[in-house]
Amino acid sequence: MATEQAKPTSVALVIDDEPQIRRLLRVTLEANGYRVFDAANGQDGLVEAAQRKPDVIVLDLGLPDQDGLTVLKRIREWSRVPIIILSVRDQEEEKVAALDSGADDYVTKPFNSAELLARVRAALRHSQPQGADAIFRCGDLEVDLSKRQVFKAGLEVKLTPIEYSLLRLLVTHAGKVLTHRQLLTEVWGEKAVGQSHYLRVHFAHLREKLEANPATPELILTEPAVGYRLVCK
Numbered sequence: 001m002a003t004e005q006a007k008p009t010s011v012a013l014v015i016d017d018e019p020q021i022r023r024l025l026r027v028t029l030e031a032n033g034y035r036v037f038d039a040a041n042g043q044d045g046l047v048e049a050a051q052r053k054p055d056v057i058v059l060d061l062g063l064p065d066q067d068g069l070t071v072l073k074r075i076r077e078w079s080r081v082p083i084i085i086l087s088v089r090d091q092e093e094e095k096v097a098a099l100d101s102g103a104d105d106y107v108t109k110p111f112n113s114a115e116l117l118a119r120v121r122a123a124l125r126h127s128q129p130q131g132a133d134a135i136f137r138c139g140d141l142e143v144d145l146s147k148r149q150v151f152k153a154g155l156e157v158k159l160t161p162i163e164y165s166l167l168r169l170l171v172t173h174a175g176k177v178l179t180h181r182q183l184l185t186e187v188w189g190e191k192a193v194g195q196s197h198y199l200r201v202h203f204a205h206l207r208e209k210l211e212a213n214p215a216t217p218e219l220i221l222t223e224p225a226v227g228y229r230l231v232c233k
Contacts, residue, residue: 013054015045042066076102082123122175138232170230179227
């Protein structure tokens, strides 16, 4: 039984050359309230993306006519639609390249349908515009983006400017993996791209302040060799 259904108007586009994967995703997504279209190659996928204007795209990298990364880059030339990569390629370089090119998430095959649905919902939430005075809530964490204030269990948490900048990025992209390059560029600038130790230090401090058990974080998760993700359960 579906528990958290998408609105009936949510449109999903699946671009994958495997018929069994397209069938599985169609059944799974339709059962959860999505209207589903699909394509078996990159060119058809680009046409469908332009015509259907989907709310979310699930994209395979190993397409028969062109690499999925090329399809991703072409869509990103004109659309900010959430795109989730679904691929057998599990090398860290592949994940980083896709995320740095504009993918919102990366799921490897074989995949768990419930996890994929959760990733889709997270990507759709991230795509919804938020006002400048938005207040983000996740469990007992509250972030007032307009006042730059952070509260944990009702008590204000004092963060350094860098810690707040990192948390703000995670909050405004909640559920999405942010790569080391994206985080370093946003907070320190292009010259800091190779300094991933900056992130280890500051995220350790953030976890000390925000996690119930910093040794086993449940809020700020590490994607090994790729980046970080804020998870709101």
